[in-house]
Amino acid sequence: MPHPLASSVLHGDRKALAHAITLVESQLASDQESAAELLHALLPHTGNAVRVGITGAPGVGKSTLIETLGCKLCDQGKKVAVLAVDPSSSITGGSILGDKTRMTELSRRANAFVRPSPGGGTLGGVAARTREAMLCCEAAGFDVVLVETIGTGQSETAVATMVDVFLLLLSPAAGDELQGIKRGVMELADLVLVHKADGDLAAAANRAAQQCQLALRVLHAGDGEIPSVLTGSSTTGVGIEALWQAIATRAAAMRADGRLAKRRSAQSTQWMQAAIHDALHDAFAQCPSVQREWPTLSAEVAQGRMLPHTAAKKLVALYRPEA
Numbered sequence: 001m002p003h004p005l006a007s008s009v010l011h012g013d014r015k016a017l018a019h020a021i022t023l024v025e026s027q028l029a030s031d032q033e034s035a036a037e038l039l040h041a042l043l044p045h046t047g048n049a050v051r052v053g054i055t056g057a058p059g060v061g062k063s064t065l066i067e068t069l070g071c072k073l074c075d076q077g078k079k080v081a082v083l084a085v086d087p088s089s090s091i092t093g094g095s096i097l098g099d100k101t102r103m104t105e106l107s108r109r110a111n112a113f114v115r116p117s118p119g120g121g122t123l124g125g126v127a128a129r130t131r132e133a134m135l136c137c138e139a140a141g142f143d144v145v146l147v148e149t150i151g152t153g154q155s156e157t158a159v160a161t162m163v164d165v166f167l168l169l170l171s172p173a174a175g176d177e178l179q180g181i182k183r184g185v186m187e188l189a190d191l192v193l194v195h196k197a198d199g200d201l202a203a204a205a206n207r208a209a210q211q212c213q214l215a216l217r218v219l220h221a222g223d224g225e226i227p228s229v230l231t232g233s234s235t236t237g238v239g240i241e242a243l244w245q246a247i248a249t250r251a252a253a254m255r256a257d258g259r260l261a262k263r264r265s266a267q268s269t270q271w272m273q274a275a276i277h278d279a280l281h282d283a284f285a286q287c288p289s290v291q292r293e294w295p296t297l298s299a300e301v302a303q304g305r306m307l308p309h310t311a312a313k314k315l316v317a318l319y320r321p322e323a
């Protein structure tokens with residue numbers, strides 16, 4: 001018996017899709033099995049979307065770009081899903097994407113599905129659920145999935161590990177502040193857009209793009225492909241079509257020559273490793289003999305009487321998996 005939601009999701013029923021994602025995001029132990037069954041049924045029908053991750057400093061215009069690009073793609077007849085990885089929402093108590101005011105037009109489009117980001121849990125958990133929500137959207141027939149990183153830090157790596165094209169947005173002042181962008185994020189980027197290239201900022205944006213292109217050439221010296229740097233504005237719409245062409249061309253080329261399949265299977269393996277890590281950590285923390293000794297050993301470490309490494313080894317030696 002396939003999962004009761006599966007066939008409605010596969011028929012593109014939006015209500016069913018929303019329910020499916022709620023189930024997948026649920027942290028209730030009683031929902032886990034049902035969610036796994038559903039995902040198992042949907043899995044053969046996933047993989048057909050262009051998956052795009054969008055990152056950049058707070059305020060650089062990620063949500064506005066998604067609104068402009070998303071509407072443009074809907075106009076072209078594409079079905080667009082928008083998701084977010086938002087590890088901060090458990091702290092702020094509400095999700096930024098949940099406040100749909102910034103994507104009002106896109107949210108109203110019949111071809112768009114804008115999903116507030118799940119709140120709470122660890123980054124690993126939040127990101128894993130976003131990835132599974134992405135698979136649900138693909139099974140429901142969405143052609144493009146846009147994933148916004150909210151907050152900075154690790155969410156960038158998590159999003160980069162679930163998409164085909166990872167787009168970094170820079171502000172026109174980026175030339176001066178390139179040092180401020182973490183090297184790691186630059187390394188993850190497949191494509192860079194210097195955003196807000198409009199009005200007085202247009203000239204600065206062009207300069208920033210040139211500087212960024214030079215920096216990327218140095219960064220990627222020797223490792224083949226140097227990401228392109230484009231300029232664009234979500235307010236005027238200039239450069240947004242060219243941005244989509246760059247994304248679509250890249251995704252199509254990767255699909256054609258096998259790089260996409262390779263990248264996606266490497267990503268799946270990484271998610272499996274992360275899941276093993278989380279599961280082992282949970283089991284370890286719940287092991288009674290570990291729990292008994294943990295306070296004593298961590299006090300020893302805190303007081304400088306024992307090396308952290310030694311304490312960790314002692315605890316690991318105490319760990320007994322449940323039979």
Ligand SMILES: Nc1nc2c(ncn2[C@@H]2O[C@H](COP(=O)(O)OP(=O)(O)OP(=O)(O)O)[C@@H](O)[C@H]2O)c(=O)[nH]1
Pocket residue numbers: 056057058059060061062063064065096102150151195196197198232233234235236
């Ligand atoms: N001039 C100009 N301003 C823009 C453009 N795109 C966005 N903005 C403005 O930049 C501000 C931030 O935009 P958001 O789209 O909320 O930026 P964000 O990166 O999603 O921000 P966070 O989600 O808070 O990290 C808003 O005031 C937008 O109106 C653009 O193309 N040109």
Ligand SMILES: [Mg+2]
Pocket residue numbers: 062063064096148
């Ligand atoms: Mg935003």
